[in-house]
Amino acid sequence: MSTAPETVAVVVVTHNRADLLLHMLDGLRAQTHAPDAVIVVDNASGDHTSDVLAFHDLPGLQVLRSEDNLGGAGGFHLGMKTAHAQGFDRVWLMDDDVVPAPDCLAVLMSYDGDCLMAVREDRNGHLVEKAALRFDLSSPFAIKPKTAMVETTYGERSAMPPTVELENVAFEGFMVRRRVVDTIGMPDPSYFIFYDDVDFALRARRAGFRILGVRDAVLVRQLDFSQQHALDTWKGFYMYRNLFVVHLRYGENVLVRLKPWLITAVVVLLSPVRGGRAEASNVIRAMRAARGMRSLPPTTVD
Template identity: 75%
Template sequence: MSESVAVVVVTYNRADLLERMLAGLAALDPAPDAVIVVDNASTDHTPAVLAACEIAGLEVLRTADNLGGAGGFHHGVREAYARGFDRIWLMDDDVVPATDCLGVLLAEDADCLMAVREDVAGRLVEKAATRFDLRNPLAIRPKTGMVETAYGERSRMPARVEIENVAFEGFMVRRRVIDVIGLPDPSYFIFYDDVDFALRARRAGFTIWAVRDAVLVRQLDFDQQHDLSGWKGYYMYRNLFAVHLRYGENALVRLKPWLITAAVVLLSPLRGGRREAANVIRAMRDARGMRSVPTRSVD
């Protein structure tokens, strides 16, 4: 029985990347039933790129303000769900799918699927976690294993690999998952909204599979070493803390954000400085307000 699929793309001020990404979507065989692009109030030539795009079924949702990646995916997934699509394929604006990527995913009878990313040189760069540890309080970073380091090359992967978190860069979800756990949480703004969604899905009993032969090419190098004293550093800390407070499997893991905050503040004269210390203090305060897991509402 065939299933309908909508692609949801979120973009902000990366028109040239978006143009290449849309060209990749236009070349898909089979084609998706709809492409919903959430333009997060871009100020570059993104509107012109979208106006020139001739993809059948393209719909542009332009927001009045920048909602961040989390808000954009919440908005786009809500629209795709409301329109009744069976599967929703989430995509960032800096990836390009192989021509058969959608077909490979649709051939898999599973509720949560992840395309496997490579860089422009063909090297495996899939960062999805094979182990995301929220049980061990000594694991400073909960991602203790990932597809890239576990296998090294795509050819060494089995056809499907079970993973414990995802990126909203090639993640496909059936609507029944949203029926159970609700929409992506817009309160994250950026970072960890995809991790949060995966944790909720797995807690609800869904298994997430990375599909080896579903190829997605990432146009940019990974750069997760953000300036922790800048504005992105605040979100990195706050959202990491929120994940621990929401989903930590014991009291010691839920205590980790407080310990990290204390360590950063104490070490700030030696590294990071006052701005990072201020970021982590504000992040800890605000993460406490995010402790509740989102409701299952899709309104």
Template identity: 70%
Template sequence: MTESVAVVIVTFNRADLLARMLDGLAAQTRPADAVYVVDNASTDHTREVLHRHDLPLRVTHSEDNLGGAGGFHLGVKKAYEAGHDRIWVMDDDVVPTPQCLEVLLAQDEACVAAVREDVAGRLAEKAAVDFDLRNPLAIRPKRATVDATYADRAAMPERVELENVAFEGFMFRREVVDAIGLPDASFFIFYDDVDFAVRARRAGYRIWGIRDAVLVRQLDFDQQHDMAGWKGFYMFRNLFVVHFRYGENTLVRLKPYLIAAVVVLLSPIRGGRAEAGNVIRAIGSARSMTRVPGVPSPRR
């Protein structure tokens, strides 16, 4: 049986990157059945880029910036309610190679992910092969990544089991949404993809990185965000939410309080008052997000 596949893209003020990404989708050897684009209130020339007729575009222009998490929640909801068999989520700064979608669809698995390279062809896949929510001494639960485990893509086996993913080339069948619900919009940015992957794995799904399904990432990774700025609040808060929701023992679930205490104690010599304020607000906000999202209501 031929499965229908919908692509879900979230974009915000990166029209030129989005144009390259859409060109990559248009060049697929197996075309997508629908492409849902959530434009998060962009103020650049994104609307002009989306005026094209070589793709089955379904565009939503949000009046407000929903964040990546809100955009993926909305886009996946639309694709799911339209009845598509598989949903392929994508950021606006990656370009799929021509056979990427065809290779993914050949995998008879509920959860698969493309593998990212940079523009120079180097392996740049940051998905975790070890995501530890058992050890309270592991400050960062992501203990090992694909690109730290393999020298290059050629050194990978055809499939690698992943313990978390990014919403950059992750594909799942609709049965996954039936089982665990939609991406959680309340994250706004960061860790919404991790949360979704943890829920999927705890529901019994295995996630496979597919070596020969390749995405080219147009930008370098920049994980060194200003923890005293607005993004720092979300990085702290959403990391804490993952621990509160899914920590496998009491010590792991208490780890956010230790992290917050250390940040506050060290703030006079690093980070400053703004970072300390972020981490204190993050703890309070994360405590209100401990409920795991439910499954979607049946369509009437």
């Protein structure tokens, strides 16, 4: 008795990056394994994103236009909810600034895994996969919980084994099966941006699902990583708040759950010689806001 092949929907979230989105959609059109649907969540873009989406000839393209910017977290929540409601077996989450190699989706679909991650490189072919091999929420001495990642552990793609087990992911090339969503629910939209993917991965692993990074599934980033330098901007508020939420929700002991208060105190004390008033204000506001987000998101898919 033959088994029908699994269906897959791609969910892309975009905001005011029409030219990057165009390259990304071209990459999806070139896939040797064509997705069954491509659901693009347009987060209230004010550029020519609507024109790109209106005139692109990508088969199976669906556009969800939000009048408000839901952030990446809200966009992925909406997109995954839509894909789940339409009955797809797998959902492949994608940002607008990456381009998959032509066989990327085919490689992922060839693996029988509930949670799979494509491995990112930059435009020069250098490995830039920052997904964690170790995300430590047990040691109070791990100031940054990501203590090992693919990029720094292996250096180059050729040094990787065919699959590596991951402890967190990015919603750039992450594929998840329907039964995972049925078990743990949707991405948490309250994160707005940053750490919504980490939160989802933590919940998946705690429910018993393994996450595998697939070496031969190649995803190319069109932009360099630069968020780590934005701690005194509006993005810094979300970076601090959401990092604190992860510790408060998933810290494995009381000392780890106290780390956000320690980080807040240190950042404020050092603010005269590093981030200044803006970063100090961000971290104080972040600590206050994180306390209101300690409850886990619902496991329902409604």
